[in-house]
Amino acid sequence: MSSDRSPPASPLPPASTDVAQQAQSAIVFERTGNSMMQHGDSAPDLPSLGLNVTERKKRKHDGLNPSTASYISDMFTSFSRQQEKLFKELKYTIDNLREQNEDLKKSVDTMSSKYDEFLFRISTLESERKQDKIIFQQLEEKIENLERKSRCAGIEIRNIPKSSGETKENIADTVKNLGKVLQIDLIGSDIRDVYRINSKDGSNPIIAELSSVIMKEKIITKVKNFNKSKPKKIMAANAIYNLPTPSSQAELLTYQYVNRKLKEANTCKDTLE
Template sequence: MPRKHTQSPPSSTRQVVDAITDVTSVKKSTTNTAIQHYDSAPDLRSIIENINERKKRKFDEGDIYNTDIIKEMFAVLSRDQAARFDELQTTISCLKEQNVKLTQSVEMMSSKYDEFLSRISQLESDRRTDKKYIELLEDKIEYSERKSRSTGIEIRNIPKKTGETKHDLFNLINGVAKIADVDVNPECIKDIYRIKSRDSSHPIMVELTTVLLKEKILNNLKSYNKTKRPGEKLNTGNLGFRGPTKPVYVSEALTTKTQKLFYLARTFQQQYKYLFCWTSHGVIYLRKEENAPHIKILSEKDIENLRKLE
């Protein structure tokens, strides 16, 4: 396919074409007219030699040096990329190994977690069972302790005498029994002693021989106090103590658990204006008004339920 030129041919080439055109025109003119002679024909060879030939540019030494530098740069870059690729491959392998270990660890932790949940569930079940059993044992101990104190009375707020003996304590109890109009002799008392307390009162504990005797003393003292005005109820002056009189309180002996519950019941009585709070046979009772029904208090939960109703 002939190549199309967008630019005009070189000037030397145009001279050649013009010369050839002149020769052709001369030949044509000789055929029609007489032949004309010229001194000499145009020197085509010299004209053609004047045409500049296009030659390829040869690389000099500088170009070869630059090529070597570029090749070396590509080689260094290739080695660097290869090293980085190897490092990346090593890192990926390490990550895969760590991922496998992490997966195994998670699976092991999941298994341990399920095992712990099972153990916790079993421990919770055992705890509930043990709690019920402990409550049962506490009730049995409370019942046994209450039975052991069923014949005991507690006398509070009597001053302690220096060098006090059991005989001195018996005389005090005998004085209380006389005010209650009850005859008490040494054979009616199993034991008598003081117990330690947070304050300096040190209540007196009396263990009688029968429950009937205990009930008779308590009931008679209750009747005695009802007939007296507040300042004339049983006090230290009735028992022969000199100085300012102090009220003396006599009640049945309570267990440690019942004593705590009785304290909470009396606190509740004062807060909510209940008229009566007492114990009978080791059981605590509350009554809000004179003719209101009595309320049995067996645990702290009973007091909390009363608070919700108020």
């Protein structure tokens, strides 16, 4: 009996396409090597070689999305505008500060100039004040000398009451009566002038300006001797008017001399305390 049988499968697989390609590449490489050896001593003719080199293709990146590019452009535009605005504001602020600085500098210069002017005026006023003080002192000395000359022959009589309708003649008679008590003969020519002055206590003492200093000294000496001789120191005016309070006679002094004595007395009092 005959039977149709298929031949058994070969244990070796048929040559694949890759093997064929590798064999072909080896043949090409061998030919290429021979060709390169043949052209080694001459100038290379690379285009004539006809190399079968596989080119590696790189993946190309896709371009930016138009909306994204527009957004980035708008963002940079907005940022540029903000920076420009800030720059303008900063420039405006700097200009204002520069202007204020200039104004402040001018003000300081003006104040410095005025200060120097004030110092000069103060120095001038101090110098004038010193000169005025010297002049015032000289005038005070002259006034005191004039007062001394005018009062060198004057006496002051205190605690003599003022009568109603009193005249200079009445006051002169009072001075003459005082001379009689002191045993001094006073005539009209010995009394140059008599008058009363106002005082705070209302006593209104009598001022008698005599004709000479000798007469004044004589009266002052007689008054002192009279008071020493009396046990109760009854004044001459009491003998005339019989007053409950004693009267007194004193040399007529200048105001500056009196003030100086009062200051000395107060200074001594403060020192003792």
